[in-house]
Amino acid sequence: EVQLVESGGGLVKPGGSLRLSCAASGFTLSSYSMHWVRQAPGKGLEWVSSISSSSTFKYYAASVRGRFTISRDDAKNSLYLQVNSLRAEDTALYFCATPPGARSFWGQGTLVTVSS
Amino acid sequence: DIQMTQSPSSLSASVGDRVTITCRASQGISNYLVWFQQKTGKAPKSLIYAASTLQSGVPSRFSGSGSGTDFTLTISSLQPEDFATYYCQQYYSYPRTFGQGTKLEIK
Numbered sequence: 676e677v678q679l680v681e682s683g684g685g686l687v688k689p690g691g692s693l694r695l696s697c698a699a700s701g702f703t704l705s706s707y708s709m710h711w712v713r714q715a716p717g718k719g720l721e722w723v724s725s726i727s728s729s730s731t732f733k734y735y736a737a738s739v740r741g742r743f744t745i746s747r748d749d750a751k752n753s754l755y756l757q758v759n760s761l762r763a764e765d766t767a768l769y770f771c772a773t774p775p776g777a778r779s780f781w782g783q784g785t786l787v788t789v790s791s
Numbered sequence: 792d793i794q795m796t797q798s799p800s801s802l803s804a805s806v807g808d809r810v811t812i813t814c815r816a817s818q819g820i821s822n823y824l825v826w827f828q829q830k831t832g833k834a835p836k837s838l839i840y841a842a843s844t845l846q847s848g849v850p851s852r853f854s855g856s857g858s859g860t861d862f863t864l865t866i867s868s869l870q871p872e873d874f875a876t877y878y879c880q881q882y883y884s885y886p887r888t889f890g891q892g893t894k895l896e897i898k
Contacts, residue, residue, distance in 0.1 A: 710887070712835075720827070720835065720878055722887035734885040770834055775825035775882050779837040779846060 677701035677780055679771050684785030691761050695785055697754040697771030705749035708774050711756050713767035714784075723769070724756060739765075761789045793817050793881050797890030803898040808869045812893045814862045814879035823883035826855055826864045829892075830875045838877075839864065871897075 683695040697709070711723040724745040725734045733745050744757040754771050768784040794817035804810050814824065822842035827835035837846045839855035842862055852867040866873055874897050879890040 719892045720829075720880070720889045722880075722889065725885065725887070736886050772835075775837060775840040775880070777840075777844075777847065779825075779840065781834040781836070783834050 677778075679773075679780050679782035681769060681771055681782045681785035684769065684787045686788045686790065687761055688791050689762060689789055691789070692757070692759045693761070693787060695756040695758060695769055695787070697756075697782055699752045699754070699780075702778070702780070703749075704747065704752045704754065709745075709747060709754045710772045710774065711745065711754075712770045712772055713765075713787075714770070715764075715767040718767075721767075726754070758787065761787070763789050765789050792886055793820060793884060793888050795879055795881055795888050795890040797877075797879055797893050799893060800891060801894040801896065803896050804869055805898045806869050806871055810866045810869055810895065812864045812877055812879075812895075814857075814864070814890050816860045816862075816881055816883075819859045820881045820883035822858050823881055824855075824857070824862050825880050825882060826853075827878045827880065828873075828875045829878065835878065869895075 678700045680698045708727050710725045713721050713723050723736050726745045742760045746755045766789045768786050770784045772781045796815045798813050824842045826839040828838050829835045838849050838853050843855045854865045856863050874895050877893045
């Protein structure tokens, strides 16, 4: 069964950091570019960051550039998002996902709450 | 950045109705458009990619059309399980951008 499982979210104070993880099973992560998308409570979907299959290219939303870092470890079939200098507006459910296409997978998300 | 504008933002309809949701891109994106369905508390589910290709396992009452800047998602005969929020997203360029969503509610 194909699965993406996010972890690493939690309650953190403004200015704090977390490392979000996304573990893939049932398929080979290395074949795909990978993406992080977030959704603030009651709001729409917001693309956050993407990484190419070779890790050569990394892209970030303007709202997170310089604070978030995407990475991958294909040997562990895993994707990561290091989130630093967190702000209240970063509070959201963070999803990892494969790109659109014939095989499209999303995880169930990990919740990041930034509050003092 | 490419702006994606969905309309309407909300829609009330009845079981059996035909429903159309539109998505307009601020510049041409060829057919690099995906439609998602999201139910409360769940991850988005891809329905249509490449503007008009039905995702495997998605009922044929869903269809997509368009190219360039104007796109539509049509549900030919609404079923109770279709009441959800729908999003379009362009994957033509970075930053990837989503429409603001269309909430489909039961009339």
